[in-house]
Amino acid sequence: MKPLRLGIVGCGAVTELYHLPAIAASGDVELVALADPATDRATSLGRANGNPRVYADHRELVGVVDVAIVAAPNRLHAPIACDLAAAGVHVLVEKPLARTAAECDVIAAAARSAGVVIAVGHDFRHFPVASVARELFSGGLLGEIQSAELLQSAAGRWPYASAYVYSREESGGGVLIDFGVHMLDLLGWWLGELTARAYADDTVAGVETECELSLETTSGAPVGVQLTRLRPMRDTTIVRCEHATVEIGIFEPAVIRITLPGGGTLAGGVPDTLFDAAPLRTVFGRQLADFARAVRSGGEPLVPVSEGRRVVELVERCYGLRTPLRRAWDWPEAYSGLEETA
Ligand SMILES: NC(=O)c1ccc[n+]([C@@H]2O[C@H](COP(=O)([O-])OP(=O)(O)OC[C@H]3O[C@@H](n4cnc5c(N)ncnc54)[C@H](O)[C@@H]3O)[C@@H](O)[C@H]2O)c1
Incomplete structure (x- = not known):
């Protein structure tokens, strides 16, 4: 052909x-x-x-x-x-x-x-671990999803040829629309439709470098997401289900860890020699x-377009709910009462 x-x-x-x-x-x-x-x-x-x-x-x-x-x-x-x-x-x-x-x-x-x-x-859907996770969640084997938490860093170096990523006009936003869309696409693929309940980010001017999302599945299970360009994170998603807890790491080391109610844990990767030799090219x-x-x-x-749109709409809803992300130094009340009284 x-x-x-x-x-x-x-x-x-x-x-x-x-x-x-x-x-x-x-x-x-x-x-x-x-x-x-x-x-x-x-x-x-x-x-x-x-x-x-x-x-x-x-x-x-x-x-x-x-x-x-x-x-x-x-x-x-x-x-x-x-x-x-x-x-x-x-x-x-x-x-x-x-x-x-x-x-x-x-x-x-x-x-x-x-x-x-x-x-x-x-492209993250083509990561071997991602499609196995989808099979796990769609098979009903694990029972109802009770909660999920994704902590993901996008702090690697990337050799941009242009500076579009720093402009809200050019990129649409920061870490959420740039990198978060990969993770939100996976969460939607694994857990079904997600609704935005709350959103905070650190935008002062320009685009956000860190953000926190509170989402919900159609059955009302809370899904927390934290994304950052600034620091390392756990880089896994933990999904608590009725019959087991599943932890999924997409990147090195790609892993699926299943913990059963009795505490027994099964952990492993997905055998794929082509992917192991050159992950992103594969x-x-x-x-x-x-x-x-x-x-x-x-x-x-x-x-398809409908699923690309679903993620963009979720991102847009989050930006619409934006509140400032509070950091340690934004909590002066944490220090009240600690003054020297001598
Ligand atoms: N799927 C992934 O994992 C992945 C990874 C990185 C980037 N991306 C996406 O790919 C796109 C590009 O990202 P990048 O990191 O390569 O950015 P980049 O800044 O390295 O490259 C952007 C290129 O687009 C060119 N450009 C600007 N205006 C143009 C026009 N009118 N017509 C044609 N080209 C034009 C620039 O000259 C530059 O060469 C973005 O949408 C980004 O979100 C996807």
């Missing part, structure tokens, strides 16, 4: 580190074009990746590609995806699908009227294969 002609819009860090290696290893697609106003950067990435055509404007991909990946700053996801969809190009849009639910709706409408596939880049490869399958079959991708 002839490979699909693929173009990438946005030649920054995620394109260089993960999309391009996944494309190079794929038999489903052939890289034919790169689009980025930073044409020097696109040209130099192109030289190392088979010399595709390079354009400054994504609209020049029309007629040149069958499918595209949109990996530009979040503000541009909706307008670029809509331009491409309207021209009959199937699109994999990086997470978050867009900055707001209204922007997601515009993408959904463009995809519907053009009859193209739009997939959303929530995950992006599987995401690309899923996208190509959906395009060829006309079926749904693993993460």
